[in-house]
Amino acid sequence: MDGDLSPLAGRDAASHLLERATATSVALEGVSKSYGGTAAVRDLTLQAGAGELLVLLGPSGCGKTTALRLVAGLESPSSGIVRIGSDVVNDVDPKDRDVAMVFQSYALYPHLSVARNIEFPLRSRHVPAAERTRLVGDVADSLRLSSLLERKPGQLSGGQRQRVALARAIVRRPKVFLMDEPLSNLDAQLRVDMRAELVELHARLGTTILYVTHDQVEAMTMGERVAVLNDGALQQLDVPAAVHDRPANAFVAGFIGSPPMNILRGRLVGEGDALFVAVPGGRLALGDELARAARRRDLDEVQLGVRPEALRIELGAAAVPVAGLLGTIAATVTLVELVGHEQNVACRLAGSQLVWVRAGAGGAPMRTGEPVVLGVTGPVHLFDPRDGARVEP
Amino acid sequence: MNGAGERWSRRAVREAAVAYLLLMPALVVFGIFVFYPLVKTAYLGFFTSPPAPNLPAHYVGLSQYRSVLGSSELRDDLWRTVQFVLYTVPVGIVLGIGLATLANQRLAGMQFFRTIYSSTVATSTAVASMIFFTLLNPEVGLFTYWLGKQGGNGVLQSPSLALPAVSVVTIWQNIGFTFILMSAALQSVPDDLLEAARVDGASSWYRFRTVTLPLLSPMIFFAATVGVIGGFQAFGQIDILTQGGPGNHTLVLIYDIYRQAFQYDNYGYAAVQSVALFAILLVLTSVQFRYFQRRVFYARSPHEEVR
Ligand SMILES: Nc1ncnc2c1ncn2[C@@H]1O[C@H](COP(=O)(O)OP(=O)(O)OP(=O)(O)O)[C@@H](O)[C@H]1O
Ligand SMILES: [Mg+2]
DSSP states (O other): OHHHHOTTGGGOGGGTTTOOOOOOOEEEEEEEEEETTEEEEEEEEEEEOTTOEEEEEOSTTSSHHHHHHHHHTSSOOSEEEEEETTEEOTTSOGGGSOEEEEBTTBOOOTTSOHHHHHHHHHHTTTOOHHHHHHHHHHHHHHTTOGGGTTSOGGGSOHHHHHHHHHHHHHTSOOSEEEEESTTTTSOHHHHHHHHHHHHHHHHHHOOEEEEEESOHHHHHHHOSEEEEEETTEEEEEEOHHHHHHSOSBHHHHHHSBTTBOEEEEEEEEEETTEEEEEETTEEEEOOHHHHHHHHHTTOSEEEEEEOGGGEEEEESTTOOOOTTOSEEEEEEEEEEEEETTEEEEEEEETTSOEEEEEEOTTOOOOOTTOEEEEEEOSOEEEEOTTTOBBOOO | OHHHHHHHHHHHHHHHHHHHHHHHHHHHHHIIIIIHHHHHHHHHTTEEOOSSTTSOOEEOTTHHHHHHHTOHHHHHHHHHHHHHHHHHHHHHHHHHHHHHHHHTSOOTTHHHHHHHHHGGGGSOHHHHHHHHHHHTOTTTOHHHHHTTOOSSOOGGGOTTTHHHHHHHHHHHHHHHHHHHHHHHHHHTSOHHHHHHHHHTTOOHHHHIIIIIHHHHHHHHHHHHHHHHHHHHTOOHHHHHHTTTOSTTTTOOHHHHHHIIIIISOOHHHHHHHHHHHHHHHHHHHHHHHHHHHHHHHHHHHHHHHHO
16 A cells, blocks of 8 residues: 555565556457468457456467567557457557567577567666566576576477576566467476466466467366457357366367367257257257247257267167256267266267267277267257357257 | 598598589689789799890899888888778778668668669779769869869879778779678568667667667678778779879888889889789788687577577
């Protein structure tokens, strides 16, 4: 509360690391960016609330980096508005936007030592030497770079370079952190550690973070909300659980999860009040609400989404349907993947579609070529085959 | 074991023989046109040239070396040469970097300026010198006209301006080459480094000073050494523009050598001067070589780490 008494106290060197920045929101409003003829980002509207850690998730080439560069000011939008806080920053130079970015390529200065690299944003902003030294020391400690400060980037491993790039960003307290796959080159163990440290850092600083990744585990574990992009367009923007449990369309459904959700082509068949989805080799009953929604849409063909976890393998083609299942599907085992003590089993339906099943621990080992019956325990999702949109129950 | 060893050594001998055979043409050419003249020049330094063409040369041992190397003439020649290098090299490099930076902007029509800026590469020293000789002519030259000083002494006839004028011509002629070198180096500076610096809050001048310039430094060093060595060998422009004059104000070492040998028939004297010039260039070149062997490694590693 000293800050209220003296306007300079908030900038006092000692309080710098403890100080929670007044968080700033970031927004893209109807932003498009095309290079020549190809659109890298299409009509993208998303907002990261003040202090939020928003993850941009999507396959390679979907425009994640471009979105970050638009916020940083390294690209100017072909149309639309970029906002940092309440300010429209379309015409603001990158150096005046007060953001810090971790580049996918690290972009470390090869001729400067690690210490000088980390110090660079402080020097260019005329931070006094004593404070620079202290800040660099603090960051180097927290990212375990202290023993590497005198090295040149060329003398570091990929993971070490990535940590230097991260250190160069977090040495300052900008309005927004832009992080482009900052953990992609770390080994699995370090990645898990750094994930936790970044989440902790975010909790401590309260700075808004736009975090780009193509790793859905990273997205689901770190993001307060996740924006799923495909082909330059926003597919869904929601909390991780919702992205997983209520995918907005078939793309999100088929992108999230490991293995991701199975999307099967099927037909709606009505029998009295009940509505079924018929797929090659079987059919399953829809719940009342989903059935009503499907009827409202006047659908005939549908895309049926079933997570591998929502399927169970019943051995033997003649297995009797058990109560509590939504339905059964006949299939043949084609591939068994062992993941730790779990099995991911790929089965082929009569219509040659492939279905992944998550078979839990302890089950009998599957053999390829074996005919099986898949029990659907639900929940299931329906998507409109015309535009892939979710049929919301 | 013995057999194997013998076979090995016989093979080694054969390989060496083939190697020398293949080297032979190069060695012969080198010997005739480089080594022999070199040794012959050093040898000539032991003789004073005769007062008249058909009299025998006079063996004087090392005394001519001693007198020429200790002479104030050599010192003055060298000082003028160093001045010439100091005028031409830094200015040339700064201009080259400046033009390359301008031409590195992503603007329509930049190719036109790139072509213009690099065009002096296609100009010979003689042509460049003739152009400026005409421009600087005290009677009809455009420059003289602009300066409003027609008639009387021209720039090339002025003791204080002659060497700077020759330097300007040299800078002009070298600018294309320097421009090409600096353009290549600028284009190899990775974009993402400059972008990172922008996001890190660096102004354009700060980016240039702290990112671009250090990454250009190997090329700057290269251009500097090439420029210095070239400066010590600059002959054509002096011969055409001033012939060493007025007085001795543009008498650089290489032009003095030419004058001693071919105008005064003072071969022995010129030979000693040549040996001195050779020694200087040898040192400069070896410094350059040694530096680059380290530098090449340096220049490679940032690329691995950036890409
Ligand atoms: N400078 C450029 N010129 C032309 N096309 C570009 C340029 N930058 C990006 N693109 C195109 O824009 C699209 C989006 O690129 P972007 O780099 O944003 O993808 P990304 O989601 O970051 O992919 P990745 O996960 O592989 O890094 C791609 O199709 C890419 O080819
Ligand atoms: Mg990218």
